[in-house]
Amino acid sequence: MRPVSVVVVxxxxxxxxxxxxxxxSQVDYAPFxxxxxxxxxxxxxxxxxxxxxxxxLIPFDEANISAARNLGIDAAAGEIVAFIDDxxxxxxxxxxxxxxxxxxxxxxxxxxxxxxxxxSFQWTARSVDVLGQAHxxxxxxxxxxxxxxxPLHALKTEGTNMAVRREVLAALGGFDxxxxxxxxxxxxxxxxxxxxxxxxxxxLAQVHHGFxxxxxxxxxxxxKDLTQIAASQRVFLRKHAPAKQHKPAWKAFRTEQRxxxxxxxxxxxxxxxxxxxxxxxxxxxxxxGETRAFGDTPPRPEPTQDxxxxxxxxxxxxxxxxxxxxxxxxxxxxxxxxxxxxxxxxVYLFTSTTQFHRVWYDFDGFWQQSGGLFGRSIREGTFFRxxxxxxxxxxxxxxxxxxxxx
Numbered sequence: 001m002r003p004v005s006v007v008v009v010x011x012x013x014x015x016x017x018x019x020x021x022x023x024x025s026q027v028d029y030a031p032f033x034x035x036x037x038x039x040x041x042x043x044x045x046x047x048x049x050x051x052x053x054x055x056x057l058i059p060f061d062e063a064n065i066s067a068a069r070n071l072g073i074d075a076a077a078g079e080i081v082a083f084i085d086d087x088x089x090x091x092x093x094x095x096x097x098x099x100x101x102x103x104x105x106x107x108x109x110x111x112x113x114x115x116x117x118x119x120s121f122q123w124t125a126r127s128v129d130v131l132g133q134a135h136x137x138x139x140x141x142x143x144x145x146x147x148x149x150x151p152l153h154a155l156k157t158e159g160t161n162m163a164v165r166r167e168v169l170a171a172l173g174g175f176d177x178x179x180x181x182x183x184x185x186x187x188x189x190x191x192x193x194x195x196x197x198x199x200x201x202x203x204l205a206q207v208h209h210g211f212x213x214x215x216x217x218x219x220x221x222x223x224k225d226l227t228q229i230a231a232s233q234r235v236f237l238r239k240h241a242p243a244k245q246h247k248p249a250w251k252a253f254r255t256e257q258r259x260x261x262x263x264x265x266x267x268x269x270x271x272x273x274x275x276x277x278x279x280x281x282x283x284x285x286x287x288x289g290e291t292r293a294f295g296d297t298p299p300r301p302e303p304t305q306d307x308x309x310x311x312x313x314x315x316x317x318x319x320x321x322x323x324x325x326x327x328x329x330x331x332x333x334x335x336x337x338x339x340x341x342x343x344x345x346x347v348y349l350f351t352s353t354t355q356f357h358r359v360w361y362d363f364d365g366f367w368q369q370s371g372g373l374f375g376r377s378i379r380e381g382t383f384f385r386x387x388x389x390x391x392x393x394x395x396x397x398x399x400x401x402x403x404x405x406x
Contacts, residue, residue, distance in 0.1 A: 002099055003307060004032040004163070005076030009068040010086035011038070011061065012215060014045035015363075022365050023089035025051060026344050028405060029096055030312035032082075035075050037068045042086075054310050063215070063228075065159075066175035066184045073166070073174045073300050077307035081169055083185075085160035087210045088113075089361040091403040092313070092344050098163050098205035101144040107197035108164040109144075110157030111205030118359025118369070120379050122209055125201055127153040128186050130240045131249045132233060142203045142402065154193035155200075159185035161207045166303075168197060173297025178239075181216065182232040190240055206403045208361060222269040226257060226278050227285035234289025250286065257282055313342065318406045322348040322393050325370065332368070339365035346406060348393055357396075367404070369396060 006024060010017040017038065024034055035056040036046055043059050046052055056075050060068050073081055080099055084090060094111070101109045115122035125137035127149050134156055137147050147155060162185065172191055175184050192199055213219045216228070223229075233253050237246045261278055264270040270278075319338045321331045328349055335345040345366040350373045357371025371377060373387050377396060387395070397406050 001030060001096075002080050002102060003078040004029070004080045004082055004095055004099060005035055005072075005078035005166070005307075006032055006082045006084060006095075007035045007037065007069060007072030007076060008084055008086055009037045009065055009072065010042040011063065011068070012041065013086050013213075014038075014041045016210065017042050017086040018045055018049070019361065019363050020084065020086050020089055021046070021049065021051075021055070022363065023361055024084070025310070026092055026313050026316070026339075026365065027090060027095050028092045028313055028316060028344070029094075029099075030314045031078075031307070031309045032095060032312075033076075033078060033308045034310050035072045037072045051311070054308065056305060056308055064177055064180045066179050067177045069184075070174040070177065070300065073169055075303065075305045076166060077303035077305060079166060080163050081166050082163040083159055083161075084207055085209065088160045088207045089210075090161075090207045091400070092316075092318075093403050093405050094161075094205055094207060097144075097202045097403070098161070101146075101200035101202055102163075102165065104144075104200075105198055106144075106146070106200040107168045108157060108162065108192055108199045109202050109205070110155065110199070111161040111202050111207065113158050113161050114206055114208045116210060117356070117379075118208055119357060119377055123158050124203070126156040128156040128189055129153050130190070130242070131245065132183055132186055132236045132240075139201065139203065144200050144202045146198060146200045154189040156189055157185060157199065160209050161205065164188075164192075168192075170300040170302075172299075174300050176239075176294055176297050178235050178292055178294035178296070179232045181228040183236045184232070187236060187239065204402050208359070218269070220269065222264055223261070223278055226282040227288070230254075230257075230282040230285030231289035231292060232285075234286050235292050235294050238289070239294050254282065254286070313344065317343045318404070319343045319345040320348070320393075320397065320406060321345060322350070322389075325349050325351050332362070332364075332366075335362070335366035335368075336364045344405070346397075346400075346404065348396060350389060350392060 037058045037060050039061040113123040125139040126134045261275045338345040347368045349370040353372035354375040355372035357377035359369045
């Protein structure tokens with residue numbers, strides 16, 4: 001296995017960061033290290049963890065995710081640098097799947113991202129064009145693949161689930177700090193493509209992404225501010241799009257954002273004053289993006305720190321605990337005990353209903369799935385299908401076996 005540095009950037013979300021780090025502590029891979037770039041609250045939370053001595057910790061408190069990631073790259077001493085957001089949790093076999101394409105010549109790899117119900121995909125295979133627009137790719141199966149792309153497109157990897165050879169990333173200068181937030185990894189995708197680097201997709205490299213609340217959005221993804229999104233969009237167009245497309249692309253982006261806000265106003269989270277305020281922020285960000293300097297990405301230095309292997313859960317025992325919903329308290333207590341011993345537990349709680357299933361990762365270090373025996377887990381499935389308890393358990397275990405190792 002290739003040495004991997006996992007970079008996590010966190011600002012203002014210490015609880016989410018703790019959950020992410022606990023999930024990383026159960027990754028079934030070796031050797032890897034964890035590099036955390038965090039604000040004061042995140043630094044304090046990491047320092048209070050029992051595994052703090054095994055985590056590289058870099059204080060940073062500026063609202064610039066690209067600059068923060070670059071600090072993580074500088075401290076990363078692995079052959080491969082992987083990225084995950086602080087509001088995400090990887091499945092245990094994440095790094096095994098994410099690093100596999102490097103053995104066949106890939107320079108960068110992206111994985112799939114699971115959304116808030118813990119089952120449906122938020123993002124799968126996409127390409128991105130010079131306007132920053134993402135386009136779905138028709139990828140079948142779960143084997144790693146280097147997709148064929150349309151002209152002037154790059155494979156889109158998500159910043160919460162991607163990896164790049166460190167030497168390639170360092171030569172490119174890492175992330176462009178002109179992108180304080182939004183389109184930061186997309187800019188990197190286009191630069192990788194322009195340099196002729198091979199970028200692969202690993203469908204079984206999966207992380208769960210929670211969309212935790214931040215200074216830019218609420219938990220339900222309602223925006224609080226559009227300034228930096230607009231600034232990044234304007235910078236991206238100036239950097240990558242033909243000049244004649246700048247004006248129409250910016251107009252289309254502005255219209256799209258306005259329609260999004262109006263839909264949110266109709267649904268309830270936003271009022272008319274909120275829409276006006278957010279559109280004012282968008283205009284302000286657009287002005288900033290018209291003049292913001294970009295392209296300041298000189299080669300990154302050699303690693304500033306030695307490799308710090310995280311204690312591995314390589315081939316850790318998987319433990320399955322299953323029962324009815326009224327057994328929840330006892331089963332969760334058993335799961336906590338197993339996690340404390342170094343196992344990777346999964347708890348399945350079923351009701352005799354058609355309730356849809358959901359999956360989440362508990363702060364205490366175990367996976368939990370709940371739902372009806374006769375309900376859907378995969379949302380495209382049959383609305384009702386009779387299942388016995390044992391058959392339903394086998395189906396759900398088989399569904400996650402390739403990513404969790406059950």
